[in-house]
Each structure stands twice: as structure tokens, then as C-alpha cells.
Amino acid sequence: MGEGASPRASPSDAAALPRTSSVTTFRAPFLAPSSRPSSSLWTPPAYVAHGSAVSLPSLPMKARPVMPSSRLEGKLTADDKPWVGRKDGWARASYWLTVLGVLVGLGCAGVICWRGYAGVHILKDAQLCLVLDEEFDTLDTTNTWNYDVELGGFGNGEFQMTTDSSTNIYTQNGELYIMPTLSTDAGIDIFNGGTYTLTDCTSQNSSACSTSADSSSYQVINPVQSARINTQGKYSIAYGKVEVRAKLPTGDWLWPAVWMLPENATYGAWPLSGEIDIMEARGNALAYGAQGVNYARSSLNYGPLAAVQKKIYGWQSNKRAGFNEGFHVYAMEWDETFMRFYLDNRLHTMLDLSISSKESFWNRGHFPATAMNNSATPVVVTDPWSSSGPSAPFDQEFYLIIDLAAGGTSGWFPDNVGNKPWYDSSATAMYNFAQAQDTWAATWPSSADDRAFRVDYVKMWKKC
Template identity: 30%
Template sequence: MTLRPAMLLAALALAGCTAADGGRAVAAPTPVKLGPDSPKKIVATVAMPGPGEAREPARERGWQLVWSDEFEGTAVDRTKWDFDRDCWGGGNNERQCYTDRTANAAVGGGLLTITARKERFTGPAQPAQLRPASGAVEKVTKDFTSARMVTRGKASWTYGRIEMRAKLPAGQGTWPAFWMLPEDKTYGPWAASGEIDILEAVNLGVPCASCPGSRENTILGTLHFGGQWPANAFNSTETKAVDVLDGFHTFGVVWAPGRIDWTYDGRVYATKRRGEWWSAASNSPDAPFDRAFHLILNLAVGGGLSEERGVTGVDETIWPQTMQVDWVRVWQCRPDGASGQSCQGDR
């Protein structure tokens, strides 16, 4: 989500789905080693695999649950989550102010509900990390509010299987996201220390002539890396999830040394390996994705990626819109003593 370029440009690298332990491979392209002279914007489009066509990590032995939020209480658990509170727009010209109000993020009935509302709101013009250490804080007023929840400072992980079961919003200008940022800027400011976008979707349900069912149903998984903006790069995969608006679905990644898989309802649809990302600050082939990252959940309104796709702009008539989350879970691979198909997968 951070400082996402306004338009995604199709480029030369493909990221495919690879079956584990005998399953049929949908695609297994040879990774193209990238570096500072490589294309800065790489986007692949892949088909969503069917049953038996790709790795299914949940069926593998050795996964140990290390963190979860089942949203079973009556309020957001502040021991697990914090809130970003600003009207910055994420560097994407998004139209919302993020708040910590229950009007924008509430827990009840076993669900977290993040609600984007059309309402005037005034708040800090910059996120906390960009504000001056002293003096007056610049304020700005925007026409929408929403919530951005983070585990920063409370929970972070290096490697694991990270999943969210959620029901996504629909309409032009909606931009739900489930993603990760580094806990520490080991390799430098964004995007030098990396970003892992587990799930992004924009404008779901709007008319789309090229989409199955003639409605927008694209989901994206993306890595941001390279150098500090504007010397950054990204490598993204898109796929059509035909039933994405039909209730709850599970979105996730399996992140291991030198490899990241993206999953939809338990099946891998995209894979990126070392050599398909790079770091301006390290010669390690796994950098920057070899450090601890924390989780982020948010629902943005508008912004470059959303407003330049679909029927363009923001539909002013569809609000409020919600992203409902059933649970968020993190497992780590502890394969010692495991038999059969292992969570270590195919490296």
C-alpha cells in the first residue's frame, strides 16, 4: 500500500504456482535475476489454480500457530493492535483520514468490521513518523474516514504462514489491503527495507469487460523492494478470483527463506523466489525479506491504484463500505518430527 505507483505496467517477469510433493504444477517459470538496472515495475497475470493444481500449505505437517486474533470480544484488542491516526493518504493520494474510533473499527459478533465512511474529518496531515519532533502539527480535512490497524511494536515475525479470512467491500474507490512492513528499517527508508502485500483489491464488483462474470474480481499480491523511493521497485502478480465477492475467503502468504507464496482459499496462485527481488543496501540474496515484519489491515478510499482502474475515480454514492475480518492467524514452520508432506515445502 505504501507509495504505490499510480499505474501498474506489464513487464517481462512471470510468477507461477508450483505444486508441492507430486501435485500438478500450473506454471514454473525460471526466475529472472533482478537488480538496480532491471525494470522497476513488474506485473504478471496468472490463472487461479483449481483443486489439486497447486500447493495447499494448510495440508502440510509441522505448522505451529504462534499468534492469532479471532475477534471474539467486544472491542479491538489493544494488546495486539494499534491504530495509525492521520489524514496523510498513504503517499497514494487516498481520500480518507484514518482514526481509532469505533465508527471506523469495531469488534462484535465474532468479527472485526473496518468501515469507510463519507464524512468530513480533520486530522494530522502526516503520519506520526514524518511529523516534526516539536511544534505545531499540520492538520488537513478530508471527506472520508476509515481505519488502519497495525501490530507494529506489538508483534512481528521473520517467516511464517500468515492468513486472513475476510469479506471484502465492493464499489469504485474501495481499496482493502492486508499487508506487512518491516519492524525496523534495517536497509533504509521505504521501500529499501521491503513491503509484502498479502492482499490488495480495488473496485471489486464494478463493470469489467475482461473479467469472468463481467465484474471486477482481480486480487493482487506484491513485493516492494530495491532502494529508497524513488529508486524503489516492485514485483506483482494479479489473478481473477471469480467468487471473491461471494462471502468470506482466506487470503495469505507462505514466507520462507528465499521464497514467498501467495494463497487464495488455501491454494498457492503465485510464487516469487530469491533473484526476483533485490536490495540496494545488501548483497544477501534474501534481503530485504529476511527481517521481522509486522501486519497491517486497512480499507482505503480512492488513491492512485483504485482511481485509475475500473470506471475511474470514486463513486460518491456507495458509502459506507466495510471489510469484515473473521480472523487473522500466523503460523511458523516447526517440522521436527513431522512425517508426510512438510511445511518446509519445495525450496
């Protein structure tokens, strides 16, 4: 082979040449990721002709004409297809039944939507007359509000004393602040301070005005100071609407509430005359296992005897944010035929009740025929509202209460949940709560804007 000459491969040598083009290109999509070409675009295999690679252009596929059948001698006539001319009755019936079913379904859906819309309980503006419009530019305790000043626990074994001090209740920037503080911050020795008498106590019960501290007997002065106000004797409604715009407090074992009690207790002492809770909540964090500050609840409480009670309740909740992060409207609408509680708007219903002879509060209670009622022998449970309508006991004048409690032994904070430092049934419950002050007080913000129960406005309407 001369120098500079181009070598020619024999046919046998050509047959032995590797087809590198087909190996590297065609197999690329099936190789392991580490051995694929760097490009993510796949190209079709090249065609090798006489040792050189020629890329074939991609051409559009041409549609082939439909080939005539070789089994038929000619085009079929109508006589050859008798099924075309004969109508299938079952097929027609199936078609029209389907159409009818669709129409009936649409009609039923329309009726359900209409009944749902028409059945929403609502009081129209024309049915309401404004009774109270409180913007809290000042706190008028002469014509609008009363202080509740006592330390007896208000029937719930609450651990705070309520005061009329400007430290615990005041107005600022057109808002009401109910601010919980520590009794120790006021210089009170809650464990060994001896007898403590609450100034300006409003209770007729002397035990709710004075207490004593003695650590040797596990007696303690209420470790928290807060406040509570009401409109008793000044503003009340029997049927109407209530709106309260408020921001809930932050802090373990705080218990804000907006609620109502009967003006005259027509049917007897609690619970015979009922209690309306427009909003109750807890200041505990979202992770608290018994509904923390991201839950707000409404409820009705009533019963024919002190030991025979019924609670009807419902709530609204947020998944990722508490009601302590901003203001919300807590509302109730109420007449002879319904009671509806909601948050911010009527779509966020917490509790919605229809009232009728079949759905009276006596029938809803499912009360037993007899009960012990804190007595040695059973007593007959009778209907104390039998002479009234189905909305009894919620057919009388109720006044409004706004308060911020701390702890308690009523069960609002369940035992063994959220590292609760006391047991409701314990005689030393308040003492145990006070002993854990360093723990729970650390969850109370230093800022009054976050710790306080803040109320922007209160509005009450009566049904005209």
C-alpha cells in the same frame, strides 16, 4: 351401363390412372414442409397391383456366401505367398520404435508430474509454530493491535482519514468491521470548514494530523473516514505463514488491503527494506476496467533507491462474482527458499516465487547501473543487500497491517478508467474526488455488512 353395375376400366384407361400412392407417399420426404403429411414418420411406398395398394413387409436381408474366385484354379499354397514366410525388418523396427516411444512418453509424463508435485512450495504443519490466533471477539489494542490515526495519505495520497472511532472500526459477532463513512456525515464542512485537527493522531508528522479547507484554493478536508490497524512491536515473523479470512467491501474507489512492513527496516527506509502485500483489491464493480472487486492481488515491492523500485505481482479472479459476496482466505507461506501467496487453498496461487542465488531479489530486479533518484545528477545503483542472502530484503521480521483506504494518487486506480473523477498528477486530486461525492457515495451500500471490510480471523505462524 346398367344401374348398380360396377364400371370396368379398359387397359388404356388403367394405364392413364394416376399412381397417387407413389406420388404422395414416396415423395413426402422431399416436399416442402408446408406440403408434407402431418405425420413425421415416413413409410415406404405401397406396391400397386391391379388398382389396389398392397404394403410390402420389410424382410431382413440375407448375407450372400463369398463366391470363389474364377481366376484362381485352386487355393494358394505357402509357396504361392512368399511374403508370408519372410519377415519385414523395417516393419518390426517400426513396431518396436512405436512401443518404445509410448513407454518413453509415459515415463517422461510421470517424471514431469512428480517434479511438479515435489516442486510445490509448502510449509508443513510440523514446521510452523502459532504466533497469533485472533478471532476478534474483542479488539485488543493493548496487547495485539495498534491504531494508525492520521490524514496524511500514508505515502499513497489516499483521500481518507483513519480514526479510532467506533463508527469506523469495531467488532461484531466475532468479526472485525472497518467501516468507511463520509466526513460530511460527521458534520465536517470539507470545503470551507477551516482548520481541522484529527483527534488522537499517531503520526510524528504534524501535517498528517491537521489540515484545512478552503474552496477558493481548492483545499479540502479528507472526505472519507475509515480505519487502519497494525501489530508493530507486538507480533511479527521472519519466515512462516499468515492467513486472513475476510469479506471485501463494496463501493467505488474503496481499497482494502492486508499487508506487511518490516519491523526494523534493516536495509533502510522504504522501499529498501521491502513491502509484502498479501491481498489488495478494489471495491469497484465487476465491469470496472482495471480489475474490480472480482480480482484479488498479491505483490512484493522493493528497490535499492526511492526512485528505483521493483514490483512483482499476481492475482486470482472470478468471472461472475466478486470477493465482496462472501468470505475468502488470503494466505502467504514464506521461507528462505520461496514465497507463495494464494486464495482459499494452495491450488489458487496468486504469486509463487523460488528464491536462490540465481533468483535473488537483486537479480530479479534488473536494476539500471545509474539513476537520477530525484537528484540533478545520476547516482550509481548499488546492491544494498549484497552482504545478505538471496532472500533479502525479505529475510527480516515483518508486522501485519489491515486497512481500508479510499482513492489515492499512487496509480492503484489508473487515470481515465471507470469514470475516475480525479487525475493522480493533479494538485487538486482530493478536491476533485470530493466534488464527485454524490456519484461515488451512491455506490456504497447502506448496510455495514456489505460496505465494511469484514475480517473473520487472523492467524500468524513463525517457522519453528
